[in-house]
Amino acid sequence: MTIDIKYLQQMEAVGVGFTVHVRIPGGGRTLFLNADEVSQYLADKDGFAACQFGLTRQEYAEWVETDGFVRCAGTTTSRTRCKNYVSGGSHYEPEKWKRLQGEYCAVHGGPASHEA
Incomplete structure (x- = not known):
C-alpha cells in the first residue's frame, strides 16, 4: 500500500486527525498520530506501539500478554x-x-x- 504523505499532511493541516487503537494490559488505548506516523504504524503496528510505550517489540508483547x-x-x-x-x-x-x-x-x- 502506498501512502501519499503530502496528502495526509494536507488533511492534517485542515484539522483531520489520525487515531489508532492499540492493545494494552486490560484493554486498549487510543494513540493520536501525526501524518508522518501513519505510514510507520501501517508498516509495523506492534513495533510502533512498542516504541510509543518505550518498549522493544518483545517487551511490548510480554507486557500485553502478562x-x-x-x-x-x-x-x-x-x-x-x-x-x-x-x-x-x-x-x-x-x-x-x-x-x-x-x-x-x-x-x-x-x-x-x-x-x-
Missing part, C-alpha cells in the same frame, strides 16, 4: 522460572513494568503483598 503483571525472576527447585508474580498489582504502566523486571515474588524473597 496483563501488566511482573513475573518473578526466581528459579524453582526444578530449575525452571517461577510462575508467580511480583507482589503489588497488575496493569502496570510500561515504565514501572519495565523497572520491576528482575524482581521476586514473596516466596523468592520479594515483598509480601501487604508490603508492596
Whole structure:
C-alpha cells in the first residue's frame, strides 16, 4: 500500500486527525498520530506501539500478554522460572513494568503483598 504523505499532511493541516487503537494490559488505548506516523504504524503496528510505550517489540508483547503483571525472576527447585508474580498489582504502566523486571515474588524473597 502506498501512502501519499503530502496528502495526509494536507488533511492534517485542515484539522483531520489520525487515531489508532492499540492493545494494552486490560484493554486498549487510543494513540493520536501525526501524518508522518501513519505510514510507520501501517508498516509495523506492534513495533510502533512498542516504541510509543518505550518498549522493544518483545517487551511490548510480554507486557500485553502478562496483563501488566511482573513475573518473578526466581528459579524453582526444578530449575525452571517461577510462575508467580511480583507482589503489588497488575496493569502496570510500561515504565514501572519495565523497572520491576528482575524482581521476586514473596516466596523468592520479594515483598509480601501487604508490603508492596
